[in-house]
Each structure stands twice: as C-alpha cells, then as structure tokens.
Amino acid sequence: MKKKTIDAFNDASIKVPFIIPEITRNDKNVVSNALNSRLLTDGPKLNKFESIFAKFTGAKFAVGVSNGTAALHLSLKALGIGKGSEVIIPDLTFVATASSVLLTGATPVLVDVDEDLNISIPSIKKSITARTKAIIPVHFAGKSCKIRQISSIAKKNHIAIVEDCAHAIGSKTNNKHVGTFGQSGCFSFYPTKNFTTIEGGMVITNSKNIADFIRSARNHGISKTLTSRFAKGRPWDYDVENPGYNYRLDEIRASLGINQMKRIKKMNSLRKKVANYYTEKLGNINGIIVPDKSINAEHVHHLYVIRITEKYSITRDTLFNKLLKSGIRTSVHYKPLHMFTTFKKMAKVSGSLSNSKNAYSQILSLPIYPSISKKQQDLVIHNIEKYEH
Numbered sequence: 458m459k460k461k462t463i464d465a466f467n468d469a470s471i472k473v474p475f476i477i478p479e480i481t482r483n484d485k486n487v488v489s490n491a492l493n494s495r496l497l498t499d500g501p502k503l504n505k506f507e508s509i510f511a512k513f514t515g516a517k518f519a520v521g522v523s524n525g526t527a528a529l530h531l532s533l534k535a536l537g538i539g540k541g542s543e544v545i546i547p548d549l550t551f552v553a554t555a556s557s558v559l560l561t562g563a564t565p566v567l568v569d570v571d572e573d574l575n576i577s578i579p580s581i582k583k584s585i586t587a588r589t590k591a592i593i594p595v596h597f598a599g600k601s602c603k604i605r606q607i608s609s610i611a612k613k614n615h616i617a618i619v620e621d622c623a624h625a626i627g628s629k630t631n632n633k634h635v636g637t638f639g640q641s642g643c644f645s646f647y648p649t650k651n652f653t654t655i656e657g658g659m660v661i662t663n664s665k666n667i668a669d670f671i672r673s674a675r676n677h678g679i680s681k682t683l684t685s686r687f688a689k690g691r692p693w694d695y696d697v698e699n700p701g702y703n704y705r706l707d708e709i710r711a712s713l714g715i716n717q718m719k720r721i722k723k724m725n726s727l728r729k730k731v732a733n734y735y736t737e738k739l740g741n742i743n744g745i746i747v748p749d750k751s752i753n754a755e756h757v758h759h760l761y762v763i764r765i766t767e768k769y770s771i772t773r774d775t776l777f778n779k780l781l782k783s784g785i786r787t788s789v790h791y792k793p794l795h796m797f798t799t800f801k802k803m804a805k806v807s808g809s810l811s812n813s814k815n816a817y818s819q820i821l822s823l824p825i826y827p828s829i830s831k832k833q834q835d836l837v838i839h840n841i842e843k844y845e846h
C-alpha cells in the first residue's frame with residue numbers, strides 16, 4: 458500500500474502543502490447526516506445557510522449558488538449586462554472574474570492594479586466609456602479594495618458594482634463587510650477559500666429584485682422552490698419567466714457551509730496569526746516585501762503574497778524551485794489575464810498594465826491555512842532567509 462502523504466498530489470517529499478482544507482470530524486458527521494435527508498437539493502439547509510450568511514455579512518439577502526463564478530455571472534445578468542456592455546475588472550485576478558463577463562456576452566476591460574495588488578483607482582477612471590456598465594473590484598488576498606472611492610466613481614458615472622469577494626469572507630472596511638458596498642457581492646467556497654463547501658458560492662445583496670432574479674435564474678428560471686411546488690396544488694404549475702441555469706447549491710454542501718460558518722471567525726483569526734508570524738520573520742529580509750509593509754488595512758489573509766525584488770539574491774522563479782526542492786509548495790496569484798489566449802482575443806486592455814506586469818515577475822504566495830504549524834512556517838522562513846544577500 459502507498460504511504461499516506463500530507464500532500465494533495467501524493468508527493469512524499471512535501472513537508473509544507475500549499476493549502477490544507479479544514480475538514481473536521483464534525484463536518485464529516487454533518488455531511489453524512491445530510492445525506493440521510495429525503496430532500497437533497499433546494500431545501501431547508503440552503504435557506505438556513507443563506508440566512509446565517511446574510512446575518513454574518515449584514516446584507517439583506519444571501520442567495521446560495523453552485524460556485525463563485527455562477528455568483529458573478531448571475532449578478533451581472535441581474536443587472537442586465539450583456540452584449541455591447543463593458544465591465545471593468547483588474548488584470549490581476551483569477552480567470553473567473555473575466556469569464557463571468559464573457560458568459561454574459563459583454564467585454565471585460567482589463568485595468569491595472571496598485572502596489573497592494575488591488576484595482577487601481579486612476580486606472581478605473583481612465584477606462585470608463587459610454588459602454589461601461591459595471592466594475593468588478595476584487596478584494597485581493599482578503600483585503601478590501603478602496604471600495605468607497607470606487608463607489609463614488611460608480612455613482613457619478615451611473616455604473617454598477619459587483620464585488621468579487623472570493624478571497625474576502627469576513628473582510629471589512631469601516632466595520633462594513635465587503636460585498637455590501639456595491640449592487641452585489643460574490644463569494645466562492647472552493648476548497649482553498651477561508652471556508653469551504655467543496656464547490657459552492659453565494660451572492661449577497663440589499664436589492665430584493667436582484668435576490669429574486671438570482672433565486673429563479675439559479676434554478677432554470679423556475680418561479681417556485683421545490684418545497685413550495687409540493688406544498689399545495691399541482692407541482693408542475695410553475696412559470697419560467699426568464700431563461701435560467703442549473704446553478705443550485707445542494708443540501709449537502711449547504712450543511713457543510715452551516716457547520717464551517719460556526720468556525721469562520723476562529724479560522725480567520727488563526728490565519729491572521731500565521732500572517733503576522735511571517736511578517737515578523739520575513740519583514741526585515743533585504744529584497745523581500747511582505748504584505749503588511751505595503752498594505753495598511755485589516756484583512757482576512759486568504760493569501761499571503763510576498764514580493765521578491767532585485768535586491769534579493771535570487772529571482773522569484775528560482776526561489777519557487779528552491780522551496781519546492783525543500784518540500785515547500787508555493788504558488789503565484791495570478792498570471793495576469795492579458796497573457797491568456799482567450800482574453801487576448803476577447804478582452805479589452807486599458808493602459809499599460811505596468812504594475813500588474815511588474816507584480817507578476819515578483820509575487821509569490823506562501824502556504825497559509827489555520828492548521829499550518831510553527832515548525833512548518835519556520836521551515837518556509839528559514840528557506841527564504843537562506844538566500845538573503
């Protein structure tokens with residue numbers, strides 16, 4: 458029998474995985490119990506998960522969907538965005554931010570980021586045209602964008618905001634949860650995120666119209682829930698007011714979400730501890746820029762991204778390889794969108810994207826998760842200290 462490894466890809470040499478999802482015995486029991494239910498989708502666990510999430514974020518409505526991309530796609534559809542529209546997004550984000558725009562038929566407009574890797578305000582201003590219908594700011598790594606400034610630009614120009622909060626479960630600005638500043642906020646519960654339902658997502662909004670649209674559109678455009686259809690009368694008596702999708706979040710995932718939500722504050726505070734320890738130990742290394750030096754706001758540390766500058770003895774790519782050889786997985790978030798074949802063809806580039814290009818050659822995401830041990834962190838730190846000039 459093959460020896461069990463701690464690495465997701467079964468590499469026995471890995472001592473520090475890039476991510477370990479937090480699945481407890483209790484999570485497994487909850488999932489197992491949910492499997493005993495007769496109603497496996499479109500049921501009460503989803504309603505409960507949604508109301509807990511709405512309360513947690515302070516939004517009026519929360520609507521669960523199958524993943525974060527669906528959350529973005531349906532938010533844009535709810536705002537009537539489609540062919541002929543332009544949607545401003547940062548160049549440095551996961552591909553889903555752009556794909557969701559393409560799925561509507563609209564054009565993503567790629568703009569530059571700031572030093573902190575969040576969308577740049579001057580770049581947004583420069584890229585607004587008569588066709589601009591929305592901005593999707595991404596709260597990168599779990600730190601809020603300059604969302605108040607973005608809101609005022611959007612208001613002035615009659616543009617909607619769909620916040621991409623995939624990294625930012627629990628992240629706040631001025632005590633207000635991200636995702637509640639724009640027309641909607643979109644979350645992902647993919648296994649790498651601050652909590653997981655394996656696959657899963659959520660839209661939060663204060664607009665009843667948007668919430669109603671998404672509730673129906675996630676379920677083929679059907680006007681009633683499964684429970685209400687069977688509660689009385691003829692279950693087939695429903696209407697389809699708009700063409701919809703199958704973007705449902707099932708009861709198993711919803712039950713896992715409810716259970717994980719009980720631990721989100723604890724998990725986020727453990728992440729903060731991990732981030733603070735990295736910052737304390739790596740902050741004075743010549744040539745390394747740690748996030749807390751260039752980022753001055755509180756965040757939920759979905760990612761811990763350092764920058765490897767020319768002052769360091771080796772390049773980012775060499776460091777990546779050296780760390781891997783020492784059993785440490787790291788990654789880069791992200792390869793900028795303008796470099797992908799699809800977006801070269803289908804997106805519009807605004808400006809030089811110089812910060813995004815420069816960041817791409819320097820950034821490295823270190824392992825961060827609640828269960829990482831001090832010993833594992835020390836191994837990462839030691840291997841980065843080793844190459845200081």
Ligand SMILES: Cc1ncc(COP(=O)(O)O)c(C=O)c1O
Nearest residue numbers: 524525526551553554623645647
């Ligand atoms: C910034 C960003 N936006 C959108 C998504 C899409 O989420 P999902 O993978 O759940 O569709 C992700 C996550 O993977 C993400 O990191």
